[in-house]
Amino acid sequence: MRFSLFVHMERWDDSISPEESFENLTELTLLAEAGGFSTVWIGEHHSMEYTISPSPMPQLAYLAARTEKIRLGAGTIIAPFWNPIRAAGETALLDVISGGRAELGMARGAYQFEFDRMAGGLPATDGGNHLREIVPAIRKLWAGDYAHNGEIWQFPTSTSVPKPVQQPTPPMWIAARDPASHDFAVANGCNVMVTPLMKGDEEVENLVDKFETAIANHPEVDRPELMVLRHTYVHSDDDPEGWRVGADAINRYYRTFDAWFGNKTTPVNGFLDPSPEEKFAERPEFTPESLHGTAMVGTPAEVIERLRHYESLGVDEFSFWSDNSLTHEQKKRSLELFIEHVVPAFTE
Secondary structure, eight states: OEEEEEOOBOOSSTTSOHHHHHHHHHHHHHHHHHTTOOEEEEOOBSSOTTSBBSOHHHHHHHHHHHOSSOEEEEEEEEGGGOOHHHHHHHHHHHHHHTTSOEEEEEEOOOOHHHHHHHSTTOOGGGHHHHHHHHHHHHHHHHHSOEEEEOSSOEEEEEOOSSOOSSSSOOOEEEEOOSHHHHHHHHHTTOEEEEOOTTSOHHHHHHHHHHHHHHHHHOTTSOOOOEEEEEEEEEOOTTOTTTHHHHHHHHHHHHHHHHHHHHTOSOOBTTBOOOOOGGGGTTOGGGSHHHHHHHTEEEOHHHHHHHHHHHHHHTOOEEEEEOOSSOOHHHHHHHHHHIIIIITHHHHO
16 A cells, blocks of 8 residues: 655645745655655645645646656546646646656535635536546547537537646546445546545445445456545654644644535635534534544554555555644654654555
8 A cells, every 4th residue: 555645735824824835835745755655636725725726736747846756646626617628738738747747636526615606606516517527528638639519518629738648648536435426437447536534444444345346347447546535643652642633633624624615604815714613512523532533643553553454445545634734843743753654564
C-alpha cells in the first residue's frame, strides 16, 4: 500500500495570508515527496477560505516545477463546473509541464453553496449526470478529433490541445460512495477514491465491498485501484493525551463542513463560523472521543495497526488528509512522524 498527501490552502482567520498558506502547502508537499509519498492531491472549492482551491491546476503546475517525482493529482475537479474540452486540455497541459505526472480525479460535487454560485442553482444531487457525461468525453478528446452531442454539452469536432504525455491517458479517478458510482467508475476504467468521513473502519470495509462488487460485475475491465482518504494526525508515544489535539481540530473542521454544507448562513468574506457544539448533542460521531477512533488519529503504532487492516482489505493507496484546522507546525510535525515511523513499516 502506498501513501499520498491530500492538502489544501487553509485559512481560519486573517492571521495567515494566502501567500503564507500556499508556502505551507508547498512545504508539506516537498516533505511528502522526500518521505516517499506517491502523489499530492488538491481538490476544487469556491469562495471558501477553509479549503482554498478555485482550481487545482495552477497549484499543481507550480508544484511540478518544485518537485521531481511525486505525482500531481487533481482530487477532485467538480464535473458540473467544467467543460470537457477545458478539463481535457488543462489536465493534458499539466501532464506536459510535469513530464507525465498528472492524475485526474473527478466528482459530482457536494456543496449546494457552490452549485448556487457556479452552476446556476443546479441541485448538487444532479451533478452525477455531468460526471457520467464528462468522463468518456475527456477520454475521446485525449484520443483525437471528437464531436460531442450530449444532454449537457454539445460541441463540434474538437480535440485536446495539447495531448497528454501518458498514453493512452493519464490515470483517471472517480470519487465514489454509492454502488452506482462504483459501478460507473469501474465500467469506465477509472480508479476509485473513497472517504469514510466520520464513520469507523466498518465503513471502509463497506466501501471496499462496493468496489469489489463493481469489479466482479465487469470482468472485461482491467482491475482498477482503490484509494482511501482519511483525516490523519499522528502524535508521539510520550504524550498519551496527544490524540486530543488532532481530534479537537478535526471536530472543528467537521463542524465547519456542517455549516457550509447546510447552506443556511451567508459567509462573510469567505469565512463561516463552525456550527456550535450544542447542535451535535445527539450526534456522538462529532465528539473528539469518537473522532479519535474513526479519523486516523493515534501514535505511530496505532496508525500502523489500522493501516495494516486497510492493506489486508486490498486498499492500494492511503491518502493522508491534512486539512484539519491545526497550525502549520502541528500539521508538519504530524506528517514528519508519519514519514519517520509509519511509512517504513510498509516499505521495508
